Amino acid sequence: MLFNSIEFVIFFILVTSLYFVLPHKYRWFLLLVASCYFYMAFVPVYILILFFTIVIDYFAGIWIEEAQGKKKKQFLVLSLVANIGVLAVFKYYNFLNDNLTFLLHGVGWENPIPYLSILLPIGLSFHTFQAMSYTIEVYRGHQKAERHFGIYSLYVMFYPQLVAGPIERPQNLLFQFRTEHKFDYERVVSGLRLMLWGLFKKLVIADRLAIYVNAAYGNPDEHTGITLAVATMFFAFQIYCDFSGYSDIAIGAARVMGYDLMKNFNRPYLSASISEFWSRWHISLSTWFKDYLYISMGGNRVPIPRWYFNLFFTFLISGLWHGANWTYIIWGALNGFYLVFALIRARYIDKHLDGKVPLPAWIKKTGNILMTFILICFSWIFFRAESVQDAFLIVKKIFTLNGPLFTDFTQMFYGLIGLAILMAREIKHEYFKNVSPLLEHRSPVVRYATYMVLIALILLIGVFDGSQFIYFQF
Amino acid sequence: MLNQLVANPGFKKFLVRLVIFLVVLFAIDFVVGNVLRKLYFQQKSGPDYETIYAMEKSTEDLMVFGSSRARNHYHPKAFEEALGMSFYNAGRNGNFILYSNAVAQAVLKRHQPKIVILDIVGHEFEYYAPNYEKLSVLLPFYKTHPEIRSTVKLRGEFEPVKLWFQMYPFNSTLLSIGLGNTEFYNKKDPIIKGYSPINRELNHEPVVDTINLNYEIDTVQVRSYETFIQNCKKAGVQLYVVCSPYFNKFPVRDKSIVLAEEIARKYDVPFWDHSQDPAYSGNPKNFYDIRHLNEPASLRFSYMLAEKIKSADGKLATRP
Numbered sequence: 159m160l161f162n163s164i165e166f167v168i169f170f171i172l173v174t175s176l177y178f179v180l181p182h183k184y185r186w187f188l189l190l191v192a193s194c195y196f197y198m199a200f201v202p203v204y205i206l207i208l209f210f211t212i213v214i215d216y217f218a219g220i221w222i223e224e225a226q227g228k229k230k231k232q233f234l235v236l237s238l239v240a241n242i243g244v245l246a247v248f249k250y251y252n253f254l255n256d257n258l259t260f261l262l263h264g265v266g267w268e269n270p271i272p273y274l275s276i277l278l279p280i281g282l283s284f285h286t287f288q289a290m291s292y293t294i295e296v297y298r299g300h301q302k303a304e305r306h307f308g309i310y311s312l313y314v315m316f317y318p319q320l321v322a323g324p325i326e327r328p329q330n331l332l333f334q335f336r337t338e339h340k341f342d343y344e345r346v347v348s349g350l351r352l353m354l355w356g357l358f359k360k361l362v363i364a365d366r367l368a369i370y371v372n373a374a375y376g377n378p379d380e381h382t383g384i385t386l387a388v389a390t391m392f393f394a395f396q397i398y399c400d401f402s403g404y405s406d407i408a409i410g411a412a413r414v415m416g417y418d419l420m421k422n423f424n425r426p427y428l429s430a431s432i433s434e435f436w437s438r439w440h441i442s443l444s445t446w447f448k449d450y451l452y453i454s455m456g457g458n459r460v461p462i463p464r465w466y467f468n469l470f471f472t473f474l475i476s477g478l479w480h481g482a483n484w485t486y487i488i489w490g491a492l493n494g495f496y497l498v499f500a501l502i503r504a505r506y507i508d509k510h511l512d513g514k515v516p517l518p519a520w521i522k523k524t525g526n527i528l529m530t531f532i533l534i535c536f537s538w539i540f541f542r543a544e545s546v547q548d549a550f551l552i553v554k555k556i557f558t559l560n561g562p563l564f565t566d567f568t569q570m571f572y573g574l575i576g577l578a579i580l581m582a583r584e585i586k587h588e589y590f591k592n593v594s595p596l597l598e599h600r601s602p603v604v605r606y607a608t609y610m611v612l613i614a615l616i617l618l619i620g621v622f623d624g625s626q627f628i629y630f631q632f
Numbered sequence: 633m634l635n636q637l638v639a640n641p642g643f644k645k646f647l648v649r650l651v652i653f654l655v656v657l658f659a660i661d662f663v664v665g666n667v668l669r670k671l672y673f674q675q676k677s678g679p680d681y682e683t684i685y686a687m688e689k690s691t692e693d694l695m696v697f698g699s700s701r702a703r704n705h706y707h708p709k710a711f712e713e714a715l716g717m718s719f720y721n722a723g724r725n726g727n728f729i730l731y732s733n734a735v736a737q738a739v740l741k742r743h744q745p746k747i748v749i750l751d752i753v754g755h756e757f758e759y760y761a762p763n764y765e766k767l768s769v770l771l772p773f774y775k776t777h778p779e780i781r782s783t784v785k786l787r788g789e790f791e792p793v794k795l796w797f798q799m800y801p802f803n804s805t806l807l808s809i810g811l812g813n814t815e816f817y818n819k820k821d822p823i824i825k826g827y828s829p830i831n832r833e834l835n836h837e838p839v840v841d842t843i844n845l846n847y848e849i850d851t852v853q854v855r856s857y858e859t860f861i862q863n864c865k866k867a868g869v870q871l872y873v874v875c876s877p878y879f880n881k882f883p884v885r886d887k888s889i890v891l892a893e894e895i896a897r898k899y900d901v902p903f904w905d906h907s908q909d910p911a912y913s914g915n916p917k918n919f920y921d922i923r924h925l926n927e928p929a930s931l932r933f934s935y936m937l938a939e940k941i942k943s944a945d946g947k948l949a950t951r952p
Contacts, residue, residue, distance in 0.1 A: 164790035178643075179634050343642030347649075568807055606653070610660050617661070617799040618806055623765045 159199035161407045162360050169196065170411060173317075177415050182338040186309050189335075189415075193317035197280075200321075204279035207244055208315065214240040215289045216310045219296045223303035230297060237293040241286045249278055253482030281321030283479055287446055289314050292328045294450055301328045309335050316417075318408040322401070324422040324442035331417070339416025349413030351597055351609075356406025358612050361620030363576035364400035367392040369569045369621070375542055378552050382561030386552045393542050394535050395577055398427065401440070425584045427534075430526035432496040435534060443479070447472050466501065470494035480541070485549055489540040496533055572619040579615075665798020668809065672772050672802060675812030679724060680805065682826055683769060686722035687738040687777065693717035695739065696826070697732040697860075698751030700725040704924045705751065705876040708825040710934030714942060717746065721826030727766050729756055733856040733863075734770055734783040740867045741779055747870045747941065750860060753923075754878065754886040754907060757857070759850035764788075771801035786852065829927035834879065834916035841880040849887065857892060861899045872941065873903045876933065877912035879922040904940065906933070 159166050173192045180188055198205050218237035222230055246254075252273050259269040292313065295301035304310040313332050319325075374381045374389030381389070405422035412419045422442050429435035436444050448457075452472040458465045470491070477490015517525075539556075543549035586593060594600055596608040637643055675681040686695075694717045696706040702723025711719045722735055732750060739745070767787050774784050774795055785791055794800050802809065811817060821828060864871040873896045875889050889905055896903035911932075912918045918929035925933060 164793055178637050341637055341640050341643045341646070343646050346642075346646060568804070571807055572804065606656060609653070610657065613657060614660070614664060614799060617797055618803055620803065622768075622794065622803065623762075 159196050161404060162357060162365075165199070174411075174414055178341050186306075186312055186335050189317070190308055190312045190315065193312065193315040193320060196317040197315065197320055200280045201277060207248070207279050207282070208285060211241055211244055211286065211289050212311050212314050215293050215314070216304070216307055218293050219303040219310070220305065222293060222296045234293055234297040238290060241290050245282060245286050247274070248276060248282055250478075250482045284323045284325055285314050285320060287443070287479075288319075288323075288325050291325065291446060291450065295328050301332070304328075304332055316412070318411040318417075319419055322404050322408070323440075324405060324408065324420045325446050326419060326442070330420060334417050337416075342416065345416060346414050348598075349410040349415075352410030352413065353407045354410075354609065354612055355597060356403040356408075356410060358576070358616055358620075359399035359403035359406065359580065361616050361622070363573065363580055364396045364398075364403060365621035365623065366569060366573040366576060366619065367396040367399075370566055370573065371396055371542070373566065374564065375544065375548075375552075378543075378548050378555065381555070381564060383555040383557070383559040384561065385564040387556045387559065388563060390535050390539055390542070390552070390556070392573065394427070394531070394538050395580070397538065397541070398423070399576075399580065425588050427531055428527060428584060428588045429530050430523055431530055432493065432500055432533060435530055436493070436497070443476070447476055451475060466498045469497050469501070473497065484546050485540045485543055488546065488549070489537050492537045492540060496537075575615070575619060661798050665800075665802070668799065668802040668805075669772065671809050671813060672805065675809065677815055677817035677823075678808055678812035679817075680769070680772075680808050681812050681817070682722070682823065683724060683735065686720065686735050686826070687773060690720050690722070690739060690745075691718075691743055692720040692825075693745055694719045694747040694749070695745045696721045696723060696749045696751065697736055698723045699728050699753055700828075701753055701876055701924060702749075702751035703826065703828045704830060704920075705930045705933060706749065706827060706937075707829075707927070707931045707934040708827050710931055711938045714935060714938035715747075719825055723751065723826065724769070727769065728753065728763055729853050729857045729860065730763060730767055730783055730786065731769065733860045734767070734780040736860055737779040737783075737863060738773070738777050740863055740869070744867050745869055747872070748864050749872045749874055749937075752857070752873060752875050752889070752892050754875070754882070754889060755844075755847060756888040757849050757853045757891060758844075758847040758888065759853075763850075763853070768803065771795070771803070772805070774801060783856075827930075829930070830920045830924065831927050832920040833926060834919045834921065836916060838880045838914045838916075838922075840883050841878075842883055845884065845887075847887070849891065854891065854895070858895055861896065861901055865899060865901075871901050873901055874937065875905045875907045877909045877918070877925060877929075878907050879913060879916070879919040881914065882908060904937075911936075 159169060169192070173188070176188055177185055194205060197208065215237050218233050218240075221233040222237075225233055255269065255271055255273055258271065262269045292301065292304075292310075296303050304313065309332065312335055313326075313328060314320075316326075316331070371389045371393045374385050375393070378386060402423040409419045409421070420442055422440060424438040424441065426435050426438040429438055452468055455468045455471070456464060457468060460468065471494070473490045473494030474487065475490070477486045477488070477493075480486040480489070536553075539552050540546075540549045543552055583595070583597075586595060596604060597612075599605045599608065672680065673684060675684065694711055694715065696702050696719075700723065703721055703725065704723075706721050706723070708719040708721065711717060722732075722739070724731060724735075729752070736748070764787050767784060770780050770784050773780055817823070861871060861873075873892060875892070885905075886907070889907060893903045893905065906912070912925065912929055918925055920926040
């Protein structure tokens with residue numbers, strides 16, 4: 159069930175109304191049933207995979223808590239192997255087999271291992287990572303094992319964040335299922351407002367820009383460098399509005415019922431460096447990798463070359479997390495390289511330049527924001543391209559910039575209206591914190607007028623083709 | 633628990649504000665939607681204007697239905713001169729049999745042309761989701777044309793729910809409404825009775841088109857084609873189904889063309905497949921892109937077709 163569908167609107171109204179009508183002790187059950195229904199609206203049978211990991215992690219959590227010494231670690235390993243095993247089979251098996259076939263062909267051998275004819279369960283990487291964070295936190299002693307099987311299942315399956323995050327930590331979410339949430343006017347309105355804004359980002363900006371991006375990236379041979387450059391820039395905003403729009407709807411839907419989910423985006427394209435970008439983009443995943451991989455490898459408390467390796471490796475794995483394709487691996491590696499390069503630059507170059515470039519701070523900052531945006535856009539080429547060959551073709555064409563710009567005037571016109579509204583809001587929140595934002599304005603007239611304008615824009619220039627959210631595929 | 637909820641002052645406040653919000657929303661939607669409706673239906677040029685004309689105003693003796701290939705391939709001058717009939721080309725870019733069938737239903741409800749030509753394309757019946765999305769061009773007619781409602785509902789089961797909003801039918805039309813109320817489109821690309829003349833030539837040689845030969849046939853679109861034929865027959869209209877020339881070569885005859893011919897034969901409707909007509913296909917001087925004839929070639933093609941319609945032996949011919 160997609161957030162941008164009428165089915166979801168009906169589902170949300172029904173579930174939320176029932177939620178507030180039911181006594182607290184039955185609410186977990188309602189949410190669990192609703193979450194199962196929500197997930198089964200995609201491919202029903204895949205709920206069995208979820209059930210499998212839930213059972214393993216539920217018992218692993220209890221055993222980890224009760225065990226001592228080496229046994230504790232063994233139960234953690236059992237949980238991690240089960241989760242990563244599911245990911246390996248459903249997400250990476252065919253990719254690995256493909257590469258094996260390629261290597262064996264190189265030496266003239268046939269690959270005897272068969273391919274699996276399976277669809278990737280929707281949101282698999284998200285709920286697997288959320289489940290793993292539970293057993294890791296129990297192992298680290300930061301979270302008590304959950305004894306209530308229903309509540310633990312709900313932690314993994316909570317429908318607002320089930321298929322594309324935010325990837326929650328058990329410390330932040332589990333206790334909330336035990337807390338009674340009364341109808342709170344301010345929370346409900348604030349949640350609905352966030353959902354409206356998320357829907358605007360998805361339907362008016364992301365899906366509109368997608369039309370231009372798909373035309374260019376679907377056939378890079380036929381398009382000029384300037385068209386592909388514009389399409390890449392549009393993709394940067396498409397993926398941002400698609401994913402942050404999803405997150406806003408998820409966080410908003412949870413907030414209406416009284417649950418706080420973590421913030422997933424914080425105006426990432428106003429970052430002045432790559433490391434700042436990664437502290438503002440898909441925060442729940444970035445912090446997951448930081449907490450459970452990067453720091454486990456030693457983080458920055460190791461010799462400098464090892465530190466650089468840790469950073470690079472974390473981003474390489476982050477690329478692989480996104481998809482079983484070399485394009486994602488290159489994307490991850492590129493971002494890892496940017497970060498390592500920035501560290502080297504800071505260590506060996508920047509300290510010699512400090513104060514020697516006579517430019518006003520705001521020009522420097524603007525330059526850094528633009529440079530960060532360009533570097534991120536460059537990495538998006540690999541993320542969006544359908545193959546590595548396509549990605550390199552696009553890079554080559556962009557660097558030659560020959561030929562005219564493909565102007566789909568209608569799509570660009572509507573897309574740019576949405577983008578202008580987005581940027582105005584982002585800049586206001588970033589630099590003009592004292593100015594009351596229109597959506598949350600003190601004056602009800604201004605607030606209502608803003609709601610009406612957003613709804614009118616959704617109805618008049620939103621794209622209603624029922625397109626999926628990009629991150630569902632991960 | 634329900635009592636607690638009803639007694640919650642926040643809940644009462646929420647309900648009151650929700651009602652105010654919905655009243656304001658529907659009032660604004662009603663006003664804006666009706667202003668847009670008025671502006672939409674008073675357009676003077678552009679693709680929406682042409683659909684409005686075809687559905688609500690056309691009275692011509694000969695009408696052409698189809699996609700951009702219909703729009704570029706059937707020249708009014710040839711048919712008017714050769715057959716002595718008034719002519720209108722109701723082809724629309726990017727729209728195929730589902731659209732043609734809906735527009736034809738609206739036309740036949742109030743007017744019976746003497747002749748209808750339906751131009752079908754290779755891959756006409758291929759399942760392609762955007763073919764359903766593009767039916768959005770019919771949304772402004774949903775309210776006033778009950779005959780097209782079943783076609784609009786193919787976009788999705790919740791389409792009637794979305795149409796509770798008066799603004800929704802005009803989704804993505806703001807720009808075209810603005811421009812259509814001026815002479816912008818007529819000045820940009822002059823249109824002659826629905827026909828769009830393009831005067832360019834290709835500068836490369838043809839290739840064998842092997843793209844996706846074994847595609848999935850969409851039974852909904854096949855049914856729509858069959859309904860188109862049945863409606864014309866019922867209205868006593870002489871129908872011709874034509875597949876006009878393509879630049880590239882087909883390695884095998886396209887599945888949709890074969891199926892369209894079978895169905896046309898079943899209803900005793902003349903079916904002329906010119907998709908690989910050597911008089912046009914393969915010659916870059918006849919095309920402005922690989923799917924569309926340029927104006928001089930479309931004029932020749934139209935004269936040829938008009939003569940074929942005129943000749944008695946053309947009536948049940950199949951291939952050129």
